[in-house]
Amino acid sequence: MESQITIRPMGKTDLTVTVPGSKSYTHRMLICAALADGLSQVKNGLVSEDTLLTMNALNKMGVSVRNEGGGFWVNGLGGSLGRYEDPIHLGNSGTTLRLMCAVAAMGVGTYTLTGTERMQQRPILDLAQALEQLGVPVETTNGCPPIKIQGTAVKGGKVSINCGVSSQYLSALLLIAPYTQDGMEIAVTEGPVSKPYIDMTVSVMKAMGVEIKRDGHTWFSVPGQSQYQAGEYMVEADASGASYFWGAAAITGATIRVAGTHSASCQGDSRFAYILKSMGCRLDETQEGLAVAGRDLKGITVDMGNMPDVAPTLAVVAAFAKGETRIENVGHLKAKESDRITAVVTELKKMGVQASCTDDSMTIMGGKPEGAVIDTYDDHRIAMSFAVAGLLTPGVVINNPSCVDKSFPNFWEEWEKLY
Numbered sequence: 001m002e003s004q005i006t007i008r009p010m011g012k013t014d015l016t017v018t019v020p021g022s023k024s025y026t027h028r029m030l031i032c033a034a035l036a037d038g039l040s041q042v043k044n045g046l047v048s049e050d051t052l053l054t055m056n057a058l059n060k061m062g063v064s065v066r067n068e069g070g071g072f073w074v075n076g077l078g079g080s081l082g083r084y085e086d087p088i089h090l091g092n093s094g095t096t097l098r099l100m101c102a103v104a105a106m107g108v109g110t111y112t113l114t115g116t117e118r119m120q121q122r123p124i125l126d127l128a129q130a131l132e133q134l135g136v137p138v139e140t141t142n143g144c145p146p147i148k149i150q151g152t153a154v155k156g157g158k159v160s161i162n163c164g165v166s167s168q169y170l171s172a173l174l175l176i177a178p179y180t181q182d183g184m185e186i187a188v189t190e191g192p193v194s195k196p197y198i199d200m201t202v203s204v205m206k207a208m209g210v211e212i213k214r215d216g217h218t219w220f221s222v223p224g225q226s227q228y229q230a231g232e233y234m235v236e237a238d239a240s241g242a243s244y245f246w247g248a249a250a251i252t253g254a255t256i257r258v259a260g261t262h263s264a265s266c267q268g269d270s271r272f273a274y275i276l277k278s279m280g281c282r283l284d285e286t287q288e289g290l291a292v293a294g295r296d297l298k299g300i301t302v303d304m305g306n307m308p309d310v311a312p313t314l315a316v317v318a319a320f321a322k323g324e325t326r327i328e329n330v331g332h333l334k335a336k337e338s339d340r341i342t343a344v345v346t347e348l349k350k351m352g353v354q355a356s357c358t359d360d361s362m363t364i365m366g367g368k369p370e371g372a373v374i375d376t377y378d379d380h381r382i383a384m385s386f387a388v389a390g391l392l393t394p395g396v397v398i399n400n401p402s403c404v405d406k407s408f409p410n411f412w413e414e415w416e417k418l419y
């Protein structure tokens, strides 16, 4: 792929696009199927850089996972895992790294999980401390990866965890809890941020045969000595990936339906369509999927603590709305693939947009953005969000467009359908 892509103005006014399977569902189903006993099929699973990293990590730990026919086949070992002594490289996939830390804790021998330079700056201390409370020896590097985890027969019991930075820590504990001797009673001391991802974890566990008791998002009780059921599982369309097409409709006035998306989804990012509605768009939901029809947009104030991955999409849409938009409660954006608060505001300013930020918010004044060469910080969401701007503003050039491979490898081919 070229090192830059120039975005052309929007072509069509009414269309349906297809996005791949959800990244978050795919990671979870691969892990649960690896812990189940027997053969599972994860249909419509996302095949991308990050989910292949989860697949490879599971393979290294002795579980046979293959990608075939637009999904995955997993031969689960009923909770046993093999030894793997070399470092396991997990790119910049935060979800893989955090969830696989808990899986490693159930293995044999010592595992070292590491990733890119940026991944080595993304925090993991709170998860490490929770694993230590459960008797798992863990060593981090200044609270970040590389992280060494010694596999142990995890007994379980009471554990508290701070999820003020990432919900992935709690998802990690929940996923292995059924395989402990005594089960787990988990108290969340701060947060969690990104709550819908916890609900997604609970719903996958339930679909695969494990029931959880909970009090909102602050207390969870998972029975021990239980198992996930091997079987056939279906991954729904990725709502975060849909956000770029819904955003495209919002600013251009087109109507864009994203096949397979629906408002009852457990993916918090499906609510993005409703944020666009509150800015003036119309929504139309059919069996085929949820469509956004663009209208004159007005700025809003919105808490995006539960949908961090689509905050950059909204920031770009907001640059085309009338008045000011404030995106609040998104401090955790600073710990993503890039510092997304700084990245978004810097790139919007290059387009002549009045944008500012604090440690946990962004403020964008809508207007008439100008063309610019956009740096993407090796962050797929920055590339895809700013592509939206180029549909209305001539001269938007996206640097390093192949960084979309992390979550949406055929993004640019799907984008061509807009013309």
Ligand SMILES: O=C(O)C1=C[C@@H](OP(=O)(O)O)[C@@H](O)[C@H](O)C1
Pocket (backbone or CB within 6 Å): 023, 024, 025, 027, 095, 165, 166, 167, 168, 171, 193, 194, 197, 308, 309, 332
């Ligand atoms: O559990 C998951 O699948 C995810 C949780 C979120 O992270 P945080 O909980 O760290 O905000 C989200 O940003 C990430 O893309 C996927």
Ligand SMILES: C=C(OP(=O)(O)O)C(=O)O
Pocket (backbone or CB within 6 Å): 050, 092, 093, 094, 095, 096, 309, 336, 337, 381, 407
């Ligand atoms: C934050 C993201 O992913 P991860 O945490 O898995 O790297 C993302 O996809 O936007």
